[in-house]
Amino acid sequence: MALSAVALVVMAFGVVHAQAPSMYVPTITSEPLEGKITSSTFVLDQPRCVFNNVVGDTDLVWLVVAHSSAEDKVSKTPSPAQLPYQEFKKNSAYMTLSTAVTNYPCPEAGQENNAISVLRVGNETGCISDVSRPDCNGPLPGPGPYSVKFVAMNSNVVTAESKWSEPITLIQGKNPNTIDTEPRQRSASMIAITSILSILFAILLAALIAALIYKYSNICDGADIKRVQDSATMTRYTTHHIYDQPAHKL
Template sequence: MAPLLLLLLLLLATAHGLGECPDASGAAGGSPTAPTCGGALGVHIEGDRAQSGAPSVQVTLGYTPELASSALVGRITASTFVLEQPRCVFERFPTENIWLVVAVPEAVNDFNNSLGPGTPERAFQEFPSPARAYMTLNTTLPNYACPKPSEGIAVLHVGIETSCANDTSRPTCNGPLPGSGPYQVKFLAFNGSVPVAETQWSLPITLRTAEDPSSIPVPGSGHSGGMIALTTILSILFAILLAGLLAMLVFCSDTCDVSGSFSKPEVVSVRRYNTHHVYDQPAARL
């Protein structure tokens, strides 16, 4: 009986140990890569971030990226947009590499910060499918000096590199965006391969839609609405003038002696009279 009681107590203790969730930050060593709990065994996986086993970003900053001033010409085009530089944002990270992340809105909620720049999942050439985000425009804090310079334009032009758009050896290319979007962006700082700080995601950015080339009027190939109206009016006036001229000719052919105007002048004949009685008078009378 005693052995059965001991076996029952052992089974109860084992079941109790499996039902508890170990604290990753407690006596287990606080390893951030320790499996978390969920389900029957307490294992919880949050998107692809937990699957990678890499640490998530440590600091989320309050800064939200925003577009440059609307007064800037070309702020948004069909394949590019211009952002304000994140000045006075990463002062606590003087040596970290700061990257710009461009993503489709569907990738924002479960974005995996541990997938670093240059990986296939973050390659520009694979964006927006299968890669739902890419990373580009890396720099360090000195290029985002604080305060903002009083002179000059401190902005970031996104999508202006055309030479590397199809070059798979440059996965961090700042190439033209493949469509009108929308897109969302944030800044992400790495210490080596470890993400250490990030900003908030921007509001969705929608690019301009390119016009169909066939709908763009080309000089010499078409006419404006005003030109067509003017041509129509002149055509009507010319028709009225021509009809009036024809009516005048018909009327004049019935009432006017048109042929007399062009007849040859009549020949005037002068009859010659012989005054013989003047020359037949006798000389004596003289």
């Protein structure tokens, strides 16, 4: 009886943490990461504990990336060979990031999983033109929007799949041809303020120059007067050999 109760608790714990693939919606990660959406990549949460109780351990989980406007055109039985990254423009979709379902495990009973578990879509650059790598996780070619879903496959048979994500729009760089390089027109008030400040600056500079000229001219005049006084100074001489003769006594 006690064993049955423990088993029920464990099963209930698993049900709480597990989510049916058909109800799972891929989302941009909520982890505090830099660059969760860039001009050519975005970061998703891993689909942990989504496919584990539904598919076999040998099944592979793929990520299907498509233009949001073309998600309805993606085959219900997609094939990696038919949707290579190198033909994304032609097919409007591709498959990438395949891995065993065991790489997306459920957290162990009674333990919280604090590890950051994310997938960055679009971060491979060495296989963009490599046709031998149809599953290349290459950079996304434009701002989108894009939609993604996870698909579990056994050989070429789809065994489970998630819902499509909400449209994901990437950061757009500004077209250099649209950048206005001409100086902006200034308002009349700005022109008036600039003119007044220029005039005040000119007056202040002129006053400073005049003060300097006045100061140094006074110094020069004082030096000339001193030289004139020095030249007019008379030198007195004391004659020590001349003295009054005492009167002769009668």
